[in-house]
Amino acid sequence: MGESVPRQLRSWGDEVSILVRRWWWAAVLVLVISWLPPVPVVQAAFTIGCLALVALVGIWFFITARRMPRSSDDRWRRDVSRQIVSTWSNTSMNLGLSVRDHVTGGPIIPGISEPIWNGSTCALGVALPQGLGREHLHAQADLLAQAFGAQRAIVEGKHIGALVLRLEYGDALEEPFVLDLPIAWDGKTVPMGLNASGALWSIRLGAHTLVAGASGSGKASLVWGMLLGLAEPIHAGLVEVWGIDRKGGMELALGQSLLTRFASDAERSVIVLEEAVEAMQQRARDLAGKTRQHVASIDSPTVMILIDELAALTAYETDRDRLRRANAALATLASQGRAVGFMVFACLQDPRKETLPARGLFTQTVGLRLRDRMETAMVLGDGAVAAGARCHEISPDTQGVAYVLPDDGRPPERVRAGLITDDMIRDIASRFAAPRQIPVVVPEPPASTERPPRAPRAPRRTPRKEAAS
Known part of the structure; x- marks a missing residue:
């Protein structure tokens, strides 16, 4: 590999060979001086030169030692990185990721930066030559993962000269x-949970x-990650959650004390939505x-309308x-609430447009396990699927794993929501109850002003004809 291997990936053998190639002249000089006559000036110069050489070698190895892997994980990352760097050229050409140089006739392959590790994820900066597009790298992502022994490969970035290939070796x-x-x-x-690198994952509030x-x-x-994550501002009165549970209250009733308003039947659910619209429009007039x-x-708290099983309201x-x-x-x-502090957080199983006509008004989407690629594209878009968001390939054994498409244009992110137990819900709901609960009142039907129907008239009798005398 020589000097083509990134510094932090070199082994001790690499470092010694580089040291010999760079400092061979110093060793020759020491040998030459040692054969000269024992003149005091020459001896003094010889001693100073040896000390300087020893100091330089010591500094070299001190710096090198700090770059050496200190654990089996570090050694494994170093070996994987060296394998990627050494086989990148052949792998690229085998997968068709190369173009022909019209001057020399030889192949031009994508350039890569030195591997950078974050946990079990290896990131490579990739610069594509002219003639290759981002879609070519996307199309070969799975084969690149197989070639380098990774579980999955994700392509990030938009410019062909500044793409990032992320190889995930662990989960x-x-x-x-x-x-x-x-x-x-x-x-x-x-x-809400963790992302693919094991770091804390949070949902941006407001969208x-x-x-x-x-x-x-x-x-x-x-649902509960959002509610319990907002427990402190709910208890302080800075956030109000208006909950709608069309499963008859089976989900949200356990933590109902965190909710300012709560509805579980059809009529009250619609009333909550309509009264939220009225409150939103009134606040807009106040802030104008x-x-x-x-x-x-x-x-003037932020109001979140939290809906579990939205399709029961919009389609069923x-x-x-x-x-x-x-x-x-x-x-x-969904079209007017964001600026005045009203937001919707809704869940559903069927993402079709017929089920949710206002689907396009939700700017932040989370795709859990879905049935097929078409449903994934409905929720996250074709671009997100091409970028590696594959909700239809999530295992049924990994509940809470999802792909998130933020509303700020970032690529989709693979995440997992934290597990919420019933005991956690009861404990937090009892300690951080909302400062007020507003009941949902169904208005009485208006009194009828119509006159009562008149009694039917008795049938008119037809007089019998007198019998002929």
Whole structure:
């Protein structure tokens, strides 16, 4: 490998060979001086030269030792990185990731940077030559993962000269875990779980968020992760959560004390949506001419409308009037609520447009395990699927694993929501109850003003004809 191997990946043998090639002249000089006559000046110069050489060699090995792997994991990363660097050229040409140089006739392959490790993920900067596009690297991502022994490969970036190929050799999300909740709120995000590198993953608060996943994919972990993650601002009155649970209350009723408003039947659910629209529009009128962005306070809290099984409101409702009202209210909230501190966090199983007409108004989406590639594209978009977001390939044994498409244009991120137990819900709900609960009142039907129907007239009798005399 010689000097083509990145410094932090060299072994002791590499370092010694480089040392010999760079400092051979010093050894020859020492030997020549040692054969000269024993003149005091020459001896003094010889002694100083030896000491200087020893000092230089000592400094060299001190610096080198700091770069040497200190554990089996470091040695494994070094070996994998050397294998990637040494086989990149042949692998690229075998997979068709090369173009022909019209001047020399030889192949030009993508250039790579030295591997950078973050846990069990290796990141390579990739610069594609002219003639190759980002889609070519995407198309060969799976084969690159196989060639380098990785579990999966993800391509990030948009410019062909500054792409990043991430090779994942382990899965930090393989085993379930429990977050230590509640976590101090920063006013902008809510900690939900871990990302693929094992770092804390948080959802940005403010965007309308849609969570889609098949039955048993782990939607409850996201619902309760959001609620328990907001426990402190809920208790302080800075955030209000208006909960809608169309499973008859089976999900949200356990932590109902965290909710300012709660509805579990069809009529009350629609009322909550419509009254949220009224409160949102009133706040917009109050803020008009004063500010363009709401700031949460006790007098004007951020309001989250949390909906479990949204399709029961937007598609499966049998009453056509309630169905129309629910879709109209939801579309109004999702299109106007963000600036005035009203947001929607909704979960559903079926992501089709027929199920959720306002799907395009949700700017932050989370895809749990889905049934097929088409559903993944419905939730995250074709671009996210091409970038490696494959919700349809998530194992049923890894509930809570998902791909998140943020609303700020970043590529999709593979994450896993923390496991939430019933005991955690009961404990946090009892300690961080919302300061007020507002009941949902179904209005009485208006009194009828119609006159009571008149009694039917008695049938008119026809007089009998007198018998002929």
